[in-house]
Amino acid sequence: MAVATEQEILDGLAAIIDEIVGIDKSEVTPEKNFIDDLDIDSLSMVEIAVAAQDQFGVEIPDDELRNLKTVKDVINFVQNLQQQG
Amino acid sequence: MSNSPTTVVVTGLGATTPLGGDVPSTWSALLAGESGVRNLDWEGVEELPVRFAAQLKVDPAESIPRPQLRRLDRNQAIALIAAREAWADAGYAPPAAKKGRKAAEEAAAAPEGATVDGDRLGVVLSSGIGGLHTALNSYDVFREKGWSRVSPFTVPMLMPNGASGHVGIEFGAMAGSHALVSACASSGEAVGYAIDMIRAGRADVVICGGTESCIHPLQMASFGAMRAMSTRNDEPERASRPYDKNRDGFVLGEGAAVMILESEEHARARGARIHAIAAGAGYSGDAYDIVLPDPSGGGQAKAMRRALTDAGLRPEEIVHVNAHATSTPAGDVPELNSIKAALGEDAAARINVTATKSMTGHLLGGAGALESVITILTLREGLVPATANLEDLDDEVDLDIVRGEPRKLPDGPLAALNNSFGFGGHNVSVAFRRAV
Numbered sequence: 001m002a003v004a005t006e007q008e009i010l011d012g013l014a015a016i017i018d019e020i021v022g023i024d025k026s027e028v029t030p031e032k033n034f035i036d037d038l039d040i041d042s043l044s045m046v047e048i049a050v051a052a053q054d055q056f057g058v059e060i061p062d063d064e065l066r067n068l069k070t071v072k073d074v075i076n077f078v079q080n081l082q083q084q085g
Numbered sequence: 086m087s088n089s090p091t092t093v094v095v096t097g098l099g100a101t102t103p104l105g106g107d108v109p110s111t112w113s114a115l116l117a118g119e120s121g122v123r124n125l126d127w128e129g130v131e132e133l134p135v136r137f138a139a140q141l142k143v144d145p146a147e148s149i150p151r152p153q154l155r156r157l158d159r160n161q162a163i164a165l166i167a168a169r170e171a172w173a174d175a176g177y178a179p180p181a182a183k184k185g186r187k188a189a190e191e192a193a194a195a196p197e198g199a200t201v202d203g204d205r206l207g208v209v210l211s212s213g214i215g216g217l218h219t220a221l222n223s224y225d226v227f228r229e230k231g232w233s234r235v236s237p238f239t240v241p242m243l244m245p246n247g248a249s250g251h252v253g254i255e256f257g258a259m260a261g262s263h264a265l266v267s268a269c270a271s272s273g274e275a276v277g278y279a280i281d282m283i284r285a286g287r288a289d290v291v292i293c294g295g296t297e298s299c300i301h302p303l304q305m306a307s308f309g310a311m312r313a314m315s316t317r318n319d320e321p322e323r324a325s326r327p328y329d330k331n332r333d334g335f336v337l338g339e340g341a342a343v344m345i346l347e348s349e350e351h352a353r354a355r356g357a358r359i360h361a362i363a364a365g366a367g368y369s370g371d372a373y374d375i376v377l378p379d380p381s382g383g384g385q386a387k388a389m390r391r392a393l394t395d396a397g398l399r400p401e402e403i404v405h406v407n408a409h410a411t412s413t414p415a416g417d418v419p420e421l422n423s424i425k426a427a428l429g430e431d432a433a434a435r436i437n438v439t440a441t442k443s444m445t446g447h448l449l450g451g452a453g454a455l456e457s458v459i460t461i462l463t464l465r466e467g468l469v470p471a472t473a474n475l476e477d478l479d480d481e482v483d484l485d486i487v488r489g490e491p492r493k494l495p496d497g498p499l500a501a502l503n504n505s506f507g508f509g510g511h512n513v514s515v516a517f518r519r520a521v
Contacts, residue, residue, distance in 0.1 A: 022214030043237040050233060 003037045003082040004056065006061075016051045020044060030072040058082065091284045093364075094520065096357040097175025097345030098406040098458050099294075103445055106143030107170050109426075112462050114444070115470040116491050120322035121445050122336050127302065131372045137321030138300045139338030139446025152333035156238040156421040157251065158216035164296035165255060167341040168210075169313050170254060171292065171410035176357055177201065180256050200271070207260040207288035208253040209279045210295065210343070211271035213507070214246030215449025217299040248296050248341075260288035266450070268507030269409075270296055272342070273453025276515050277366025279346045289351040294343035295454035298335060308337065311376070315412065325447075325473035327410035327417050327440035335411040338446025342455035360462040362518040364500065367391025368455050370457075371510030378416060378506060382423035388512035389427035389502060396516035398500050400432035403516075405469055405494065405501040412438035412449050418481045420504065425484070439463075439487045443473035453505035457515055460503040464519040467494040497521070 004012070010013070014028035021044050034040045049060045050075065058081040060068070068074050100107065103121025106116035116473045119138040120272050146154060156161055173179070178199035186192035200366050219242040241247050246264035261282065265274045272295020279293035284313070308314045315334040317324035325336040352520040368391060371384035378385065393400060406424055410417045417440070425433040441459050448455050463469050469492040478486070500518045 020152060020155065046237040085382055 006075050007081070009056065009078050010033050010071065012055050013052060013071060013074055016048055016055065016063055020051065030069055030070070030075060032071050033071070034071070040051065052078070056082070091286075092349040092452050093280045093346050094349045094352050094361050095284045095344050096347050096352050097171035097173075097177075097463055098343075098360060098439060099170030099172070100340065100342040100455060100458055100462065101141060101143060101163050101166045101338035102143070102342070102448075102455060103139035103142055105108045106166075107148070108458065110142075112459075115441060115459065116395060116468065118473050119444060120325075120473060121338065122321045122324060124321055125300075126256070129302070133302060133305045135305050135314045135316055137324065137336070137432050137519040138140070139325075139336055141298075141339055143189065146298045148157070151452050151456045156236075156242065157243040157320075159298040160212050160216060160217045160296045160338075161242065161248045161251050162300060163250055163339075163341040164210055164294070164343065166352040167294060167296070167343040168252045168255070168397060171294070171343040171345050173333060176355070177345075191340050201290045203259040205260055205289040206256065206258040207291040208249050208256070208258045208262040208284070209265065209275040209291060209293040210249040210252050210276040211265045211267075211450050211454070212245045212248055213266065213268045214272045214297060214299040216243035216247060217301055217304065219243040221301060221303060225239070234428060238330055240390055241251075250271070252292055254420040256292060258292065264469060265521040267513075268509050268512035269447070269449050270451055270505045270507035270513045271450035271453065271512035272512035273366070273457065273503065273505035273515050274368065274459050274511070276344065276346070276363065277368065277513060278345045280366060283346060283348050289348050292340065292344045293346055293454070295448070295488050296341035296450045297452040298453040299449070300337055300339050300412060304337065313413065317474055320504060322482040323474050323509070325443045326425060327408070327412045327443050327472055327478050327488050330474050330479050332412045332414060332417065334413055335442070338442075338448045340448050342451060344454065344458060344461070354447070355425045359465050359520040361520050364516040365392055365396030366513060366515045367393070369394055369512045371512065373510055374509050375510070378419060379510070382419045384510060384512045385420060385423035385504065385506060389424065389504065392502060392514040392516045395426070396500070396518070397517035398516055398518075400428040401435075402435055402500045403428060403432065404499045405444060405460070405463060406436055406438045406492070407456045407463070407501065408438050408440050409504040411442055418479060420506070421482060421484050423427045437469055437487050437492055439469050439486045440472045441470055443475070444470070446491075453503065453513065453515070456505070457504045458499050460517050463494070464499055464501055464517055467496070468495060
């Protein structure tokens with residue numbers, strides 16, 4: 001799979017977050033913390049992670065998910081895996 | 086008079102039903118004699134013994150945003166819709182957000198007198214079946230895609246107390262949140278339990294009612310296998326016909342109905358409009374059969390007599406009964422005999438009876454609450470909706486069934502009963518008085 005750009009991952013993630021928790025895409029910016037800034041609860045994060053795995057073709061293990069606190073963390077995690085893949 | 090000095094009043098009504106998305110549209114459809122029963126348009130419906138049901142008139146997606154709807158079973162979504170209508174109807178302000186950054190500012194903005202102390206607010210919201218759609222759809226996802234694709238919200242969506250939990254969260258109810266599960270008696274019992282919560286001093290205000298949404302192929306097959314449902318597939322809108330000679334079973338319905346119950350003191354202090362007095366409730370168990378009602382009607386009569394005692398009412402004060410009457414050959418007439426046994430022949434000869442399931446279908450765990458709302462409106466408006474589809478009265482019917490046109494009730498203080506009976510032998514009768 002081709003490596004996605006930061007903007008492509010951001011756009012994809014924002015669309016998933018809009019679909020699952022109804023937060024407007026413009027709110028989803030790299031520095032945002034999922035819990036503190038976006039009010040996303042842990043069960044919704046599980047749903048978002050599953051959707052992100054499908055969209056970006058990467059595995060996000062549960063113990064990694066705990067470390068993904070900001071939008072930028074997810075972008076970096078996906079890019080790293082895609083580069084390795 | 087009741088043993089307790091606390092009078093419980095009804096200050097808010099809400100519903101979403103096969104006849105309308107709210108109480109006013111449902112009520113006007115009932116008075117017009119409309120049917121909420123329609124053909125099902127599912128793929129493969131021709132394989133089913135029954136191909137019609139009373140589905141919601143208004144899709145919950147019209148008022149609940151998609152992201153919230155994703156984590157609510159349909160029975161929970163419609164309970165929230167009915168609860169919001171009842172809450173607003175009672176004159177309370179919309180609830181502030183409970184979580185997140187906006188919570189504090191929204192909480193501070195509510196007008197005085199339009200909020201309730203959360204520790205004095207309770208919820209009793211029943212479902213007979215719970216999240217059947219969620220359970221079955223999630224199992225399909227599991228089999229097709231594996232466990233990791235099952236929604237993490239599956240458990241709270243399928244549990245039958247989910248609606249009670251969601252309503253409690255939305256309105257900040259911390260006096261207690263309960264879900265009585267007694268099949269088709271569930272939400273009649275919810276009203277009774279709510280009355281008792283207020284009488285016992287556990288709450289000043291209780292959001293109570295019932296919800297059901299289980300019109301799924303499995304449910305059509307299961308009730309079909311019991312031979313419990315009407316199979317009048319060529320005339321679905323005429324299938325629910327309580328007391329008619331040609332009735333052949335009940336029609337499955339979906340919907341939710343919610344009432345705001347309040348101590349009279351609390352309601353008067355804030356100048357609330359009072360729809361009716363929730364006078365009391367009576368219960369019994371048949372201890373006879375898991376699905377068949379005790380044919381002697383003894384259990385049903387006990388529930389009605391206990392409701393009168395609990396409400397401090399004499400049989401002669403009852404003018405009207407909203408019957409359980411589901412349009413089954415076996416159930417409708419024995420209930421009338423139970424009414425005679427409970428009230429006595431003389432008092433029973435003076436009442437009128439209606440069966441509104443002829444229009445709404447049978448909401449199972451939502452039935453008691455919807456028919457309580459209808460009974461309250463009947464007393465308030467002085468108009469009894471007529472039993473629809475009653476063309477050829479069963480020869481064994483010897484009470485006054487309202488048919489044809491709505492019937493006017495006399496002015497002045499009146500009282501009525503609403504019966505609900507459920508599989509398992511659960512009997513409940515709720516008594517309401519007109520507010521004067």
